[in-house]
Amino acid sequence: MGEVMPLEMRAPENRASSRAVRYWTVRALSGWVVALVVVITVATQAFPHQAAAVIGAAVLVAAVHVVVMPRWRFRVHRWEVTGTAVYTQAGWLRQERRIAPIVRIQTVDTERGPFEQLFGLSKVTITTASAAGPLKIHALDSATAELLALKLTDITSAAGADGT
Amino acid sequence: MNEPGDGSWRRLSPRMLLVHPVIEIGRAIPAIAGVLLAGSGGSGSSLWAAAIALAVAGFGTLRYVTTRYSIGSAQIQLKHGIFRRRELSVPLDRVRTVDVTAHVLHRLLGIARVSIGTGTSDRKEGGDRLVLDGLTAQQATRLRSELLHRPAVPAAEGPATSGARSEPGDEQLVALDPRWLRYAPFTLTGALTGLAVLGVGWRVVSEGHVRLDRVSVLRDVVAWFERWSPLTDVLIGTAGVIAFVALASTAGYLLSFWHFVLSRNDAGSLHVSRGLLTTRATSIERRRLVGVELSEPMLLRWVGGARVLAVATGLRVGRGGERGGEMLLPPAPRAVAIDVAGQVSGRGAGGLQTVLPPHPRAALRRRLVRAELPALAVVAATAVVAGAGGWPGWTVLLAALLPIVAFALAVDRYRSLGHLLVDRALVVGAGSLVRTRTVLDTEAVIGWTLRSSWLQRRAGLVTLIATTAAGRQKYLVSDLAAAEAVGFADAATPGLLSEVLVGESPVQVVAPGARSGRASTS
Helix, strand or coil: CCCCCCCEECCCCEECCCCHHHHHHHHHHHHHHHHHHHHHHHHHHHCCCCHHHHHHHHHHHHHHHHHHHHHHHHHHCEEEECCCEEEEEEECCCEEEEEEEHHHEEEEEEECCHHHHHCCEEEEEEEECCCCCCEEEEEEEHHHHHHHHHHHHHHHHHHCCCCC | CCCCCCCCCECCCCCHHHHHHHHHHHHHHHHHHHHHHHCCCCHHHHHHHHHHHHHHHHHHHHHHHCCEEEECCCEEEEEECCCCCEEEEEEHHHCCEEEEEECHHHHHHCEEEEEEECCHHHHCCCCCCEEEEEEEHHHHHHHHHHHHHCCCCCCCCCCCCCCCCCCCCCEEEEECCHHHHHHHHHHCHHHHHHHHHHHHHHHHHHHHCCCHHHCHHHHHHHHHHCCCCHHHHHHHHHHHHHHHHHHHHHHHHHHHHCCCEEEECCCCCEEEEECCCCEEEEEECHHHEEEEEEEEEHHHHHCCEEEEEEEEECEECCCCHHHHCCEEEEEEEHHHHHHHHHHHHCCCCCCCCCCCCCCCHHHHHHHHHHHHHHHHHHHHHHHHHHHCCCCCCHHHHHHHHHHHHHHHHHHHHHHHCEEEEECCEEEEEECCCEEEEEEEEHHHEEEEEEEECHHHHHCCEEEEEEEECEECCEEEEEEEEHHHHHHHHHHHCCCCCHHHEECCCCCCCCCCCCCCCCCCCC
8 A cells, every 4th residue: 555654734823812721710610519519419418428538539530620621721722724724723631633624614603601701702613514523713812713703704705615 | 387497486286285184194193093092982082083183184284275386597485384484495506406205195196295405504404405295296307307407408398207217318327126135134124113113102002091901912922921931031032023123124125125226317417216105216416426335234244235325415424314315225235336336436446345454453452442341341240230149140141242242343343444545535444333435535525633532642543534515524534543644634635734734745645556456355
């Protein structure tokens, strides 16, 4: 069979907003508060003798997640719009790089959830004709996100094809 | 008076007045049966049943009255809805697929249902597919050929055949050979039929409040089973289920695929027609067909059978796939399947039979771990329960078979993994329970995803996903060497990645040996 040159893709250029770490931390914390309430209730009711150990383990996992995940994510999350394509990198334990040609872009949405609004952040979702996997750029500064969405909409409406 | 193309609003065939009520009453049969069974004896219940039937029939009539369509020179429009009016319009140049279906009742009355798909927009169930339920068979056939031959060939005076027959001038690629019926029992569609029968039975029982322990036949069956040991009961039950599934699968194959013909017209559109009682005719425009998939469910593979699916924009593979109409060949001998797939893709057997270069050994390890961990967990759990005296000893022996099966599955899954570029097509192999080999035009690839879990990165592996607007929408090359992935993607879609590649300028690599046609034996 043919040898394929071991090529690599460089990481995309731009990082998420500097407020992203705080945003991911707060979002994870709020999730863990709910989860811990459930764990504490169940543990004290179901196995009162081992309750301390179970709750301790849960708190430890939560603490590690809340401290590690946002920082790890911030190191991974990157995005870039090249002359011809949109290129993103996201995740932490499971990481993903996605690339789609600009001419194939169908829609560009910006979205701000409650926690994102708290930190002035936005998420940009870019869909193509494929139902599988739109590109998502998380935790962008809202102003940057607006500009990006405008720019992409301009380019795609200029391209004009139906994207299939 | 009913000439298409003039843009005037008109109604569907009035014969639908006979179809709608019957279908609606058919749907309501479980409810009606339930009402009748619940109050057997009282005259009130039959009154209720009659009222339901009447309401349902009236509803069907209303549906006919409120539906109008128009076929103009630029678009097809449909207005329908009783409580919520809806208007759908499809520009003619966006039409990608045209299906003509005729159920038994439709066929008796000489009418057909035309379903017009526009590709990406029919993503959701029923989404923006425009359905004209109730054109005469003649109108349906003419409309289909008009939509698909446009603009080169004007509406020819089509022969007055039912919508399911292919037209003269079409090149027939393959037709059903009755001997293929021997593959039918191995398709397992009968299992679904069995579940459906159980479902309907359950609805009648629960809505009719039938006391199962009072049904004498059931009592007799239970008593009969109680005469033997549990093990014998299990064996008898299994044999019964297998026999039922085989029979029902064969019946299903007959119903779905009798009269199956795959043909290609002079414009290059593919045309599939099939069906014993309900006839279906599906057409796929040439430029929408971007690949083929050879699919071999495990049982079918054991007896040397395979089926072929079209990878086309506007035809989504997946749940209820067979109904989606993308089936290009029902379960048939593997050689026939490869021949048909090759003719359709225009690439011959290239890529379909090729032995794909193996993925790294680490991919095999991942499959073994993922298969064996749950299997061993089940064995351990069974041993614990049996040790505590909960279950008899033979259950542990039975559970011990699991890791062996898991091992075989994992190895087989690894052996079907593979990827290659052949003749500007992406070839992807995957799966064991359903082994698939997909050949997809690289032009149809509209993006790449590289995905890696923490364990994959440690093993130097990555999953490369080609996204496309056709078929399954994404095609996964699982667990290939991380060092190879980017080069492969770049060779498949030159230019797309060039701005983000590092190192020396990308070298265009063509894989030789791709045309070798040795049969895959895995």
